[in-house]
Amino acid sequence: MATIKVKQVRSAINRTKTQKRTLEALGLKRLHQVVTHEASPAVLGMVAAVRHLVEVQEEN
Template sequence: MATIKIKQVKSKIGYPLDQKRTLQCLGLRKISQVVEVEDSPSVRGMIRKVHHLVTVVE
């Protein structure tokens, strides 16, 4: 399958617990950390949920 790279660009401090857990499920812990995950509908949904905290790196 195809993969996408996700970069955390903003801190999770002050955001709801479900958004913090979504970042954790994506494998993101620190600002500027980049992870490569498989491109699937569930991952796209997680990215959409925390779109204000992450960016998709090409």
């Protein structure tokens, strides 16, 4: 399975509780932090929910 890198590029301030919890579930705690995840349907769904707050790169 492929892996992806997720980087938080926008703040969680003034976001809904659901969006904040989604960022926490992805392991993102601060701006410009990068985490690596397997590209599973669950992770891709979480990334889609906060796509306006993160950048995604596919890792080879």
